Amino acid sequence: MLLCDIGNTYLHFYQEGKVWKELPRRLKAGMEVQEVYYISVNPPSARRLLEVYPHAIDLAPHMVLDTAYKGLGVDRMAACKGIEDGVVVDAGSAITVDVMQNQVHLGGFIMPGIASFSSMLKSISPALEKELNLSVELSALPQNTRDALSYGAIKAIVMMIQNSCKNKRLFFTGGDGKYLARFFENAIHDNSIVFKGMLKTLEEMKEGKR
Amino acid sequence: MLLCDIGNTYLHFYQEGKVWKELPRRLKAGMEVQEVYYISVNPPSARRLLEVYPHAIDLAPHMVLDTAYKGLGVDRMAACKGIEDGVVVDAGSAITVDVMQNQVHLGGFIMPGIASFSSMLKSISPALEKELNLSVELSALPQNTRDALSYGAIKAIVMMIQNSCKNKRLFFTGGDGKYLARFFENAIHDNSIVFKGMLKTLEEMKEGKR
Incomplete structure (x- = not known):
């Protein structure tokens, strides 16, 4: 399969x-x-x-998630089903953050991915056309343009995830998942979360639930 | 003049x-x-x-600011000179945040402006092509795509400013300055901050300092 x-x-x-x-x-x-x-x-x-x-x-027509969210993307649904409880961050071209509690989806939000921050800044001004510094220090104010741009992107993403997870377990997937996971203690990086949600959907189909 | x-x-x-x-x-x-x-x-x-x-x-060659920051834009320099003490947020195509203490610049960072968040998300996927909801609730998890995008942009900007200002006075200028100021108590919105810094530079020139 x-x-x-x-x-x-x-x-x-x-x-x-x-x-x-x-x-x-x-x-x-x-x-x-x-x-x-x-x-x-x-x-x-x-x-x-x-x-x-x-x-x-x-699998989309067979995928069901308990949520009040209207128009949740099928990939986010699968990621949510894949963790059942906690916060799941899928960090690709866009970064989605979704909060699950006892298999119920409580809501979530969307940010531009790390690469999108770069290209967005570039489109504002050639002066902002810098490769982001992925090792930028997040605890001190930046002292040059490249760090200022990197801090503005990475710290924003990290703070938004921090704010959403409180005491919940934090799961990372997607291309930048591994990189972002290292800003958090006890974060779990797992590139098969979406597939786990798909497998769960298949099980539910076999059990005749869907 | x-x-x-x-x-x-x-x-x-x-x-x-x-x-x-x-x-x-x-x-x-x-x-x-x-x-x-x-x-x-x-x-x-x-x-x-x-x-x-x-x-x-x-005025650029005449503008001097006490800072360790390398390559600070002349507009940010002027904004910093315009406030002397506190945090100045210039919210235009890009959002710059700079921290001043007793006329010394401690550093700062750059984020994409609110409109840039919109256009960036649109470029990732047509599904993300939504006008941002500027009245989105920032204290509850979003329950639809438009709010998820708006929350991901506006809350990120607001949290980053909050994190940088601590107990300092907060000044807003630029096209989205008035909008962003309303998320903060006692924030000052003033569209002439950069010009105040330019006037200060002119005074310094006349005093023969520069």
């Missing part, structure tokens, strides 16, 4: 505990796979997956 | 306590003005000003 989480940039795959990613244009038919399940926030990439695996099944 | 603060988007003018702004392409020769002083972070717009006021004098 092959699982695929189709994001804004990459297609993320999961098979027997292994996780990898591909750009849509680099996607090639892999081994013969009997079952392929996917979720997608990117229709062109989903069409690309279906060219390669025409029998792939979209 | 006419003062001009040339930003990334607008030219901001000051004359006899009045403040107004113009887009560079809409700039027309005004009344006869004997003295014109300017600062600029935008060379094409500065050239445009000099077409209209060929005798305008750049």
